[in-house]
Amino acid sequence: MNETTDKLCTASGMGAILLWSTTFAIARSLSEQVGPLSAGAAAYLIGGCAYLIRQRCSGKAASGSPAHSRLYLFGCGSLFVLYTAAIYLAVGLAADRGQLLEIAMVNYLWPALTILLSLPLLGKQGSIWLVPGSALALLGVFLVMTQDAAVSWASLVVHLRQNPAAYLLALAAAISWALYSNLTRRWSTPGTAGAVEFFLIASGVVLLGMRLLVSEPTRWGMRSVAEVLGLAAATALSYVLWDMAMRRGNLLVLVAASYFTPLFSTGLSCAYLNVSPGPKLWLGCFLLIGGCFLTCLSVSDPPAKNPA
Numbered sequence: 001m002n003e004t005t006d007k008l009c010t011a012s013g014m015g016a017i018l019l020w021s022t023t024f025a026i027a028r029s030l031s032e033q034v035g036p037l038s039a040g041a042a043a044y045l046i047g048g049c050a051y052l053i054r055q056r057c058s059g060k061a062a063s064g065s066p067a068h069s070r071l072y073l074f075g076c077g078s079l080f081v082l083y084t085a086a087i088y089l090a091v092g093l094a095a096d097r098g099q100l101l102e103i104a105m106v107n108y109l110w111p112a113l114t115i116l117l118s119l120p121l122l123g124k125q126g127s128i129w130l131v132p133g134s135a136l137a138l139l140g141v142f143l144v145m146t147q148d149a150a151v152s153w154a155s156l157v158v159h160l161r162q163n164p165a166a167y168l169l170a171l172a173a174a175i176s177w178a179l180y181s182n183l184t185r186r187w188s189t190p191g192t193a194g195a196v197e198f199f200l201i202a203s204g205v206v207l208l209g210m211r212l213l214v215s216e217p218t219r220w221g222m223r224s225v226a227e228v229l230g231l232a233a234a235t236a237l238s239y240v241l242w243d244m245a246m247r248r249g250n251l252l253v254l255v256a257a258s259y260f261t262p263l264f265s266t267g268l269s270c271a272y273l274n275v276s277p278g279p280k281l282w283l284g285c286f287l288l289i290g291g292c293f294l295t296c297l298s299v300s301d302p303p304a305k306n307p308a
Contacts, residue, residue, distance in 0.1 A: 001011045013242060013249045014239040014254070027040070028097060032179075033218075033227075036093075036216070037214060040084060040204070043204075046236075051239060057168040068195060072195070076188070076195075082173075082176045083173050096273055102145055106170035108262040108288060116178075125300050130294075136294060137291025137295065140291060144284035145159050159279060
């Protein structure tokens with residue numbers, strides 16, 4: 001029975017990864033109809049409330065209890081909100097659906113950045129493979145950003161100048177999520193549940209506040225309502241499934257599978273948004289995955305100190 005439960009929890013983690021892989025495609029389609037801020041606000045408020053109701057119905061204690069440190073609640077909460085705002089603005093600012101795939105790939109630098117930042121923030125130790133791993137991940141993004149031009153630094157600069165805000169926001173999202181992933185481990189109280197449901201709601205409130213200050217064309221219809229409900233469900237359910245997976249699932253299998261998120265996301269986005277990717281996009285995607293794998297393998301915990 002325990003083995004069956006462990007396998008089910010591992011499968012839950014796989015489900016969470018697939019759900020996360022759908023978010024870019026649905027978010028872009030929804031943003032084209034109601035605007036990125038309206039899309040994000042609706043999805044996160046509905047998803048956060050659904051997650052909170054699920055927590056309360058399961059009999060769990062409130063996550064925002066005094067057991068959490070202020071650093072975790074406000075520090076990690078701010079990074080979570082920053083990530084959400086940055087990525088939705090980047091999705092909305094993408095010039096077309098093809099550029100969305102580039103925005104997504106810049107965002108998926110976060111696994112490699114998480115590993116790099118774990119050295120100063122968590123005291124991890126890195127090997128020489130950290131350098132080629134990071135270089136490989138950057139090379140993957142470089143290829144994606146030069147899909148329609150010669151592979152050169154000049155062509156990359158020209159491409160970035162076409163929409164610098166979107167790319168900078170995607171990079172800011174990647175950095176903020178990498179910081180969040182590390183600082184959650186550092187600042188959270190051991191043995192307590194996270195405060196993700198409150199972070200989701202806070203993100204929705206911030207996006208709603210931004211929406212009230214900015215005018216964006218909003219056309220709600222049957223498709224947009226269905227997509228916002230789907231995005232909210234994917235957001236809430238993915239966190240529920242991932243929580244189950246982290247408790248009883250096979251951690252090594254799940255970590256390995258999570259590095260394929262760029263591949264899953266690209267494939268699903270191309271299918272949903274009817275985009276035809278070029279060979280450089282797929283090659284860049286695989287290079288990014290390989291680079292993230294190398295960076296992960298190059299970092300380890302420091303040796304335990306012998307007691308005096």
